[in-house]
Amino acid sequence: MKDQAEKPRMPTESGVPDPFPFMHPTLKANYGNWDWHDRPRAGVLHHVSKTGEEVWTVRAGTQRQMDVFTIRKLADIGDEFADGHIRFTTRSNIEFMVADEAKVAPLVEKLTAEGFPVGGTGASVSMISHTQGWLHCDIPGTDASGVVKGLMDMLHDEFVQEKMPNRVRITTSCCQINCGGQGDIAVNVQYTKPPKINHDLVANVCERPTVVARCPVAAIRPAMVDGKPSLEIDEKKCVCCGACYPPCPPMQINSAESTKIAIWVGGKHSNARSKPTFHKLAVAGLPNNPPHWPEVTAVVQKIVQAYKADAKHWERIGEWIERIGWNRFFELTDLAFTKHHLDTWTGARKTLNTSAHVHF
């Protein structure tokens, strides 16, 4: 103990770990030498290298926030049914690689039996990319894992089969910073009221110039309130974005009633066919309603099913709407188009229709 106190351990600044010691041997042997791939069934990828070597990948959904028992169970499955190597996708799906096709069916069966749905490949609804929410974040308006659990329970069938027109990438975010990112469908917190300021705390907790500078619409000013240095908000200017809350928690943006959920559609990361796009507002004002968020799941289901029924193969949600027009999108999903769908932010004019093209 005393030695430690005298000579503290300094970190080994080793940076990003080398993955090759952990990589499946077939992947390592064929690094940079792959030839083609196909998908023998939903949840299974089959890659063939230029030397003719083959590898099968079985992809399964996880809860992302994993307890050590779940992690050990996945490790045991990897030892018994695969080759002892795994990887994770960017959407928290786990992938088991096997060099022997005979191992695929028992692995799929085992994962399914243990409650890890096999799927998430090709034209499916993959796992939702999500944030931390009430479990760990310091500014969330809602939970993440709970919302995702409800949505994935509902979308389970679309995860384990490839029956959508193209892949569907859903994201959720617990505040308007949107850490969940862009999605074909994005389920994001939308604040509806300006922050309520706790004037007793501002002077001690907040660096006031930083908070003033953080406001995107210059609605926050320094002010003396009850003889104490604090801040005030021009509520007519405030866009309720919540940007002042992280640097200054007394700017209370969240409340049980005013924190709502909005759903956005048509975001796309890939450059395939159309250029990448941002998601667009579909509906706002949905209640933040734990533990099942039924109003949110109902709208997501409606959008997913309308897309499934109407889109052409390979069209992503945004591309489908581009073809059928927003008029038809709102008809097919029974959602309202309101003045709040008209963008008012910088660059808004580029989002408006300045042509005679009209969808009927």
Place this chain on the structure above:
Amino acid sequence: MKDEANKGKNPIPMLDQLEGGKWPSFVTGLKRLRDEGTESNQAIMNDLLGQLNHSYEERLGFWKGGTLSVLGYGGGIIPRFSEVADKFPASKEFHTLRIMPPAGNHYTTDLLRQLADIWERHGSGLIAFHGQSGDIMFQGCSSEAAQPAFDELNELGFDLGGAGPALRTAMNCVGAARCEQSCYNEIKTHRAIINRFIDEMHRPALPYKFKFKFSGCANDCVNAIHRADFAVIGTWRDDMKVNQEEVKKHVAKVGRKYTIDTVISMCPTRALSLNDDDTLDVDNKSCVRCMHCINVMTKALSPGDDRGASVMIGGKRSLKVGDMMGIMIKPFIKLDTDEELEELEEFAETCIEFFADNALEHERVGETIDRIGLPSFLEAVGVEADPNMVNHPRTSSYVRTDDFDEEADKWFERKAAEAGLTADAE
């Protein structure tokens, strides 16, 4: 008996409802740690569940931030202190260690077990694979446990990731390890760049965060264009490779109309047509390397041989001016040799230095570019204007152009030099 078994456990009626359904339940995992974990895991998880259920009932979050780091570093830990510690004292400190995973998220089962064992001993036993910025998130430890937990992870070869105004943890797609569409060595590039600037990650001193992401092709599986300040996206500049026999087989299998509807008509630049003998006609000069036809006909089509990458700069999420995508800054660089990789590292260094010197506090580099204009940014980082940087040239005439002829001369000189290089090579 039931009451006896639940003695001392916080009631969590809202969370209990999230155990049904077909998707793996995180609540079931948390409860298992509460019931079967180590003594410490059990206590932490009981109160963590209690606080989370309290959030579900009140519809509010109850964590606040703070500062915490390990010896020698200034960032990488996300501190969380409970605001309801009086009700749930065992999880009053519930910090997260952001740890960089092996590039491309490759693990052995043994490694997974070692990571789980460490976190079972020092933390709550809850780990997320992975967070949105690509870290393994070891969630839930006390302030005093952070150092010994990090020490063990560090001894195992792992290092803290980024947080705050600093270089952040990066990501790369599966890439060359298992994908024929990979256009450069994503793992090597990722590790070279991040490890070169690792000091910027561990000792936060930038105006705001700076993120790199590495995708092997334009499918951009790590969402680099949307999420990275500096995105490296694989591409190629020679002709796409076509195996006409496989094209014919594809058409025979799925039909001519279906091939036209899903491949030919979906080409964004009308660069494809189907010949009368069911082979493919490709206008490679018009192709933008979007990847669609290659995604559909994986056996028949593939990227060309002269592979490399594009660099796009300025992507970010909403805060505070709205979401931005990266702008095409370098349409094509080669990354085959160590010298070529070194050139990219040096360009990245120039960009980080520009960001450190010129961005306002809490401004991402994309916002800086908007504020000063792309020409000023290009001048600062030593890149010439290129038509691939725009959807179309400016539409506003409000610009001073009295040096237009000199700028045009530079363009023609550059073009002549490129032509000369090509002639030499031939």
